[in-house]
Amino acid sequence: METRFLGQTDIKVSLLCLGTMTYGEQNTEAEAHEQLDYVLEAGINFIDAAEVYPVPLDAKTQGLTESYIGTWIKKSGKRSQVILASKVAGYSRPLPWLRDGEHRFDRKHMVQALDASLKRLQTDYLDLYQLHWPDRVANYFGQLGYQHSPDNNVEREKTEIAEALAVMADLVKSGKVRYMGLSNETPWGMMQFLNLAEKNNGPRVASIQNPYSLLNRSFEVGLAEMSIKEEVSLLAYSPLAFGILTGKYENSSPPQGRLTLYPDYFARYMNMEARAAASAYITLAKQSGLTPTELALGFVNRQAFLTSTIIGATTMEQLKANIATAKIHLGDDVLQAVEAIHKRYPYPAP
Secondary structure, three states: OOEEEOOOOOOEEEOEEEEOOOEOOOEOHHHHHHHHHHHHHOOOOEEEOOOOOOOOOOOOOOOHHHHHHHHHHHHHOOHHHOEEEEEEOOOOOOOOOOOOOOOOOOHHHHHHHHHHHHHHHOOOOEEEEEEOOOOOOOOOOOOOOOOOOOOOOHHHHHHHHHHHHHHHHHHHHHOOEEEEEEEOOOHHHHHHHHHHHHHHOOOOEEEEEEEOEOOEOOHHHHHHHHHHHOOOEEEEEOOOHHHHHHOOOOOOOOOOOHHHHOOOOOHHHOOHHHHHHHHHHHHHHHHOOOOHHHHHHHHHHOOOOEEEEEEOOOOHHHHHHHHHHHHOOOOHHHHHHHHHHHHHOOOOOO
């Protein structure tokens, strides 16, 4: 398995990263452990979680994902063999049952969140700690355009980013966190974190975990150039657009599929344009002698601004098929055909 440096750090992560947001909802603890054992043997050293997982977010299941990983770490004794990442939730997406319902990127809440994650994960440090989504009003989770309001106080937002960096600096000094990352962030947000870190000698952002797939290439517009030139690694999530790019929803809705089980939660992947675009890519894959999964993940894996593609699966069969795409090479004719489809359906599932 190919490995790449995470940002400007000394950490090398595998091209594929195991996403774990189904653990505790669609996957049992035993299934989670089976997946973790398998990916390590397959050369994947990178595991991504979050304090709010599993998805869909729910007070009754919150934290189970990290707990399942934690019991695996304790049982296997392989903590030193994995690069372990998790995330802290911001306030702009209110979760009244998380902590005291405020969960800001401030000292009180970030320290509280990290300590709880470390306890569930049964480890005393994280290799990468990410801010799960901006702690301000911004365009993410299905929003392409930014809508500014007079209520947005830019100076206050800069102050809040500076505070988050200061807290993260102390967490790094304490040894509980090695490096910091962003998630669902915008170009403005990334540059604020980079500029303030340089100005205040704070921790430098190592990565940005944003969606990227054949159905959502919005990362290319502003963040791709920044990712390359500023050496901030993209960790691409939803590369299969929650399974719609695998072809399994082409003629029916599989009863255990995420888009079948949670249609309202992931509605942005099921609009008419997204389904039409997915069908076009699926047809292209078959015409090119590829599986739809090979085309979708092969396209993401080849991008110059990508460091690691986050794959998730509810079955071992899916997981093995995803891992096999690390060796896929797409020819120029296939890539030209991809671009033709992209022009017809630019960003159907942001």
